[in-house]
Each structure stands twice: as structure tokens, then as C-alpha cells.
Amino acid sequence: MKPMKDELAKIMDQRQMTAEYRKMMQDAVADPDVQAFLKANQHQLAPDAVSRSAAKIYEFVTARDRLAAGDPLIAPGYQPQLVASNGLIDITYTATPEKVAQDAQAAQARLITALNMPKAIKSASLETYDPSDRSAALSAALDFTMGMAEAPDQFHKGLYLTGPFGVGKTYLLGAIANDLAKQGIASTMLHYPTFAVEMKGAIADNSVLAKTDRIKKAKVLMIDDIGAEAWSAWVRDEVLGVILQYRMQEELPTLFTSNKNMQELTAFLSGSETGKADEPVKAQRIMERVRFLAKEIAVGGPDRRNA
Incomplete structure (x- = not known):
């Protein structure tokens, strides 16, 4: 040349x-x-x-x-x-390398559908989750995400995280969602009390079925703060019951957080706490599905939210 x-x-x-x-x-x-x-x-x-x-x-x-x-x-x-x-x-x-990294982060973020969830979950990480008084919850979370990574199309029993306000239950859900996203697994997180209110409003525009279908078919569903909503037999039976029945039949991974343990949630769902009703059979029917889908894990420690 x-x-x-x-x-x-x-x-x-x-x-x-x-x-x-x-x-x-x-x-x-x-x-x-x-x-x-x-x-x-x-x-x-x-x-x-x-x-x-x-x-x-x-x-x-x-x-x-x-x-x-x-x-x-x-x-x-x-x-x-x-x-x-x-x-x-x-x-x-x-x-550029920066754009590749940004695109990867954006792709991961798109795998997480967060409905009325706190912003803190975006940066939640299992790697930085403090195990103090929460080692059992962290261990269960790691087992769940590892199981999903190894066999994403199989049924994996989820977690029912219970404990007082501020101990990091919701944050742990976010950390699980972010870890799943890194593995290309989509999840949907929803704040259940807000969702319950929205579903009551959906009656007016006849969108209950469409909204329920979208939630019940999520690859991984995370229901945050169940038991904190205003008691409603209709929400229990026509919304929560429909969602959990479908997920049990289809064996879809489902996780929960609640300030109530499973026994307390049973009493709440029966209506006995509010005095509005006492329907233990219907409450037990819901709880059978919850127990099939998730195992109860206590989350302890101080109130980190207001520390």
C-alpha cells in the first residue's frame, strides 16, 4: 500500500x-x-x-x-x-459505554411495574439489606430469587412478610423485584390499600374486570400492605379472591407484606375486627390461597423508616 x-x-x-x-x-x-x-x-x-x-x-x-x-x-x-x-x-x-449501562438500567426498570409504591424501592438491593433481626427474611428472599433464576417457569412459593411498621418489609419487596429484573424476570408491585380504593372507583366505568385481569396475570405479583385497607366484602371476594384464585390455579409466584400475621389477617378478612360482619368461612377461603402461595416470614428490628 x-x-x-x-x-x-x-x-x-x-x-x-x-x-x-x-x-x-x-x-x-x-x-x-x-x-x-x-x-x-x-x-x-x-x-x-x-x-x-x-x-x-x-x-x-x-x-x-x-x-x-x-x-x-x-x-x-x-x-x-x-x-x-x-x-x-x-x-x-x-x-457509548455510558449509554449501554443506561439502556441496561432502563430495560431492568421496565421489568418492574410499581403501582403507588414508594420511590425508595427503585434503589433497593438485597446486597445492602441489613440482616440485623431480619436474617430469616433476607435468607428467604435470596432463596426465592435464586430459585426463580434457576427455573423461572416453575412455581416458587412466595413470601408473606409480616412485622411492625418501618422494619423494611416493603423495601425487601423492592430489593427482590430489582434482583429479579437483573435476571430478566418481570414483576408487578402494588400498594394494596390504594389498589382497593381504585377498584371500588372502577365500578363506575366498568373497568374492574380489565384491571383485575392485568394484575392477576403478572409474572411475579407483590401485594404490599395487605390488611391495611378498609374492610370490604366486595373487595375481598370479587377482587382479592379472584386474583388469588387465578394465581393459585396457574401456580404463579406471589409475595405479600402485612402488619398483620396470617392469623390476624384471617380475623380482618372475616370482618370480625370491624364488627361489620363475621364471615370466617369466606376469610378462610382467601387464607387457603394465601398459604398456598406464600410462607409466613416475620421481619423484626427497629423502625428504620423513622430512625
């Missing part, structure tokens, strides 16, 4: 280029990154590749320098790269 600078100078003279423009192009060819590319790809390039691809070389150097200076390119998040194509030199734009 002829010396690159000589070939470029020759073509510039033939076209009667100005001295200033000629120098700009020569400097571009002399750029260390360009020279490294030419050396690495010399066997793939035609003898006149540099002169015929001078504009591409100049575009590469200019775009790279703009990016280094912090000036945005036409496609933000992409960087120029020289490639050999049919004996000539071309330029392509590839995602």
Missing part, C-alpha cells in the same frame, strides 16, 4: 484543494486513532482507500473531538467508529 499521507496529498492536488483544507485532511489522516485503524485494517483496504474515504476520516476525527469536548452529536449517547467496508473506510456510530 502507498504511504497514506502521499496518497492523500496527491488527490488533494489533483482537485486543486486549498492549502488550508488540504492540511485539515492530512491532520485527520495523521491522527493516532486513524493511524491505528489503518495499520490494523491494512489488508482489508484498497490502495486508494484513504484518498477515496478522506471525508469519512475527517468526519470521524471531528465527531470524536466534539464528543470529547462535551458537545452533543446528532445522536446523543453514540460515538464514532471507523470500519472497513468493501475495501474503503466508512464510519459508524456505536453506543
